[in-house]
């Protein structure tokens with residue numbers, strides 16, 4: 387299959403690599419040209435990149451080399467979309483921006499291509515609202531790091547066709563992931579659960595009930611989560627997390643999603659999460675609060 391990925395940041399890179407590893411041709415584009423260079427380097431040498439996958443025996447040398455050959459950078463959306471069967475947008479979590487990107491995709495992508503958004507919290511129906519054909523627009527929500535997480539949420543907007551959902555389900559299975567299908571409600575399934583945990587963890591911290599390290603340990607050792615809620619937030623990116631909560635609050639009006647003050651402070655001061663994964667970040671929760679994970 388031919389896949390186009392628009393927005394080659396943290397998630398776009400991971401998604402492109404997953405499709406390339408499964409024998410698809412992937413064209414990637416980003417409005418920030420530097421992101422294209424950095425992204426290709428990360429696909430090769432990043433913590434979950436091709437080199438690491440070969441070292442762990444998950445890919446052979448030849449499969450690794452083929453994966454990198456299968457990712458092509460394009461300087462325009464139009465070029466990236468040439469002949470695409472599926473276009474996935476992974477630009478910033480901003481409704482107007484995504485609506486604009488989708489409008490452009492409607493103009494330049496093949497008329498039978500599926501148009502998918504990797505949004506975590508914005509409504510698919512809203513993202514598609516200004517298009518003339520909304521039936522082929524759906525959510526395809528990958529989880530960070532997409533090279534190793536098995537879940538993809540497929541989100542059905544109000545006007546998404548059943549055939550688009552079926553096609554997306556098959557594509558997700560083809561890349562070795564397990565799809566779940568969710569209705570287009572704020573947070574879908576996984577983020578509504580994940581952000582609920584994060585909000586409660588933030589309240590525990592605010593109320594000084596336990597240290598950040600111990601709150602993370604509680605979920606890792608007590609519930610076998612691979613990462614605690616703060617470690618997860620650092621991995622996801624604190625700016626992304628802030629935008630996710632703002633989007634949920636805006637859509638639901640429910641005060642339970644009002645972002646924690648400390649999160650906003652961190653983002654304002656440039657603490658955007660794990661500095662090894664987030665270019666330009668001063669660090670995440672552990673750096674900001676001067677704690678170290680055990």
Ligand SMILES: NC(=O)c1ccc[n+]([C@@H]2O[C@H](COP(=O)([O-])OP(=O)(O)OC[C@H]3O[C@@H](n4cnc5c(N)ncnc54)[C@H](O)[C@@H]3O)[C@@H](O)[C@H]2O)c1
Nearest residue numbers: 393395396397416417418421476477478479505506530622
């Ligand atoms: N970070 C996560 O863990 C995570 C997990 C699942 C889903 N998501 C979702 O994925 C999307 C991207 O998140 P991210 O963390 O990869 O963000 P990011 O900031 O790392 O990357 C976004 C990229 O989009 C590019 N971009 C912005 N406007 C563009 C445009 N008009 N055309 C082309 N490129 C453009 C930016 O230059 C940037 O490189 C968001 O919708 C987010 O909610 C994020």
